[in-house]
Amino acid sequence: xxxxxxxxxxxxxxxxxRSQRLRERLREASREAFRRAVGLAIRExxxxxxxxxxxxxxxxxxxxxxxxxxxxxRRLGEAGIPCLYCTGNHDPGSGIAGDGRIRWPAHVExxxxxxxxxxxxxxGGRPVGTVTSAGHRTDREGDDLSARFGGRPDPSxxxxxxxxxxxxxxxxxxxxxxxxxxxxPSLRRAPFDYWALGHIHLRQTLExxxxxxxxxxxxxxxxxxxxxxxxxxxxxxxxxxTPAVEFVDLAPIRWxxxxxxxxxxxxxxxxxxxxxxxxxxxxxxxxxxxxxTEWIVRVRLTGASPLAGELALEExxxxxxxxxxxxxxxxxxELRTGGVRSxxxxxxxxxxxxxxxxxLRILRSLEGADPGADSDLPMEVDPSTLAGLVxxxxxxxxxxxxxxxxxxxxxxxxxxxxxxLGEGR
Ligand SMILES: [Mn+2]
Numbered sequence: 001x002x003x004x005x006x007x008x009x010x011x012x013x014x015x016x017x018r019s020q021r022l023r024e025r026l027r028e029a030s031r032e033a034f035r036r037a038v039g040l041a042i043r044e045x046x047x048x049x050x051x052x053x054x055x056x057x058x059x060x061x062x063x064x065x066x067x068x069x070x071x072x073x074r075r076l077g078e079a080g081i082p083c084l085y086c087t088g089n090h091d092p093g094s095g096i097a098g099d100g101r102i103r104w105p106a107h108v109e110x111x112x113x114x115x116x117x118x119x120x121x122x123x124g125g126r127p128v129g130t131v132t133s134a135g136h137r138t139d140r141e142g143d144d145l146s147a148r149f150g151g152r153p154d155p156s157x158x159x160x161x162x163x164x165x166x167x168x169x170x171x172x173x174x175x176x177x178x179x180x181x182x183x184x185p186s187l188r189r190a191p192f193d194y195w196a197l198g199h200i201h202l203r204q205t206l207e208x209x210x211x212x213x214x215x216x217x218x219x220x221x222x223x224x225x226x227x228x229x230x231x232x233x234x235x236x237x238x239x240x241x242t243p244a245v246e247f248v249d250l251a252p253i254r255w256x257x258x259x260x261x262x263x264x265x266x267x268x269x270x271x272x273x274x275x276x277x278x279x280x281x282x283x284x285x286x287x288x289x290x291x292x293t294e295w296i297v298r299v300r301l302t303g304a305s306p307l308a309g310e311l312a313l314e315e316x317x318x319x320x321x322x323x324x325x326x327x328x329x330x331x332x333x334e335l336r337t338g339g340v341r342s343x344x345x346x347x348x349x350x351x352x353x354x355x356x357x358x359x360l361r362i363l364r365s366l367e368g369a370d371p372g373a374d375s376d377l378p379m380e381v382d383p384s385t386l387a388g389l390v391x392x393x394x395x396x397x398x399x400x401x402x403x404x405x406x407x408x409x410x411x412x413x414x415x416x417x418x419x420x421l422g423e424g425r
Pocket of ligand 1: 053164
């Protein structure tokens, strides 16, 4: 028996915290990944496609996505491939999957409640294996459904079990709720050759014989879900035999985190741009990913940097982000600089009897003043004059001054620039 094992497709996830452009692209990517999975199943002539829960993200299902899903299932049906789908906590039997809204075609076998059933899978009219499954009836299934699965339906055929479950102790389990919890030792002891699991989004092998595996989600959804995403092609040679499993990368968009440390010797933002590009190319040289992959990259800068002050300014950050995205042809770049600390201590410079010390003392005298109200300033400075430093249209001068003064950002920039001058850079 040959299967395609998928899970956690989460169609129509909102991606509410992303921009409109990215939101649409990510939703389309989830659909595209499923379309690719169907294409793979047809090309590989699998005997069934398994969807181990969380096909939908919740109670939302747009009409276009509904039609898309039925069209892809129709393609499977035309190829004579059944789709076995058990519900999870995001798409319980009491919701979209089982409430009658979708008219599931006859070749879709829906497991929408906690009572396990077994289905015989055929190839050319002859039985080649069995699949036993149960689904979540509600979005808070607290029982260990695996305990109800019973015996091997036919001793002469390979037996597969499918379940949306949190296996205790599995990798990445802490990121998921403990729904339909199960224990690895009892899955091992159960009379099945392969457990097709869903729920935890991190692809992993809990056991090879019997096979006990999570394929991970089909398309990553956040910076915590990095790496290639896709489905598992599973070949079951016979009852009691070790299943052969192959991962296939199917996700159009991939999330990655790029760690950029050791930046203490980089003194210009241009130098930093080059360093980011260099590290990205190294990472992709080692692991290029599927051709045509689009990337969303979180760039995380850490360590001491003479650019700490510059990096605190929004306009600099925006430029680093847009230049990196453009130069490296990335779909989206997020910059994280929380781990960057300054190489200078303003206190050391403040008492100096030179222009830098004087400038720092003036800055200090402005701290705590409300730059939005002229009268609160302890000296004759017009905030709009200070704000003339920035020419971002629509920026509020008071906000800019608060940004410069906050956390001694301005002081650090001043010292960093002074030092760069002194060292001839
Ligand atoms: Mn789930």
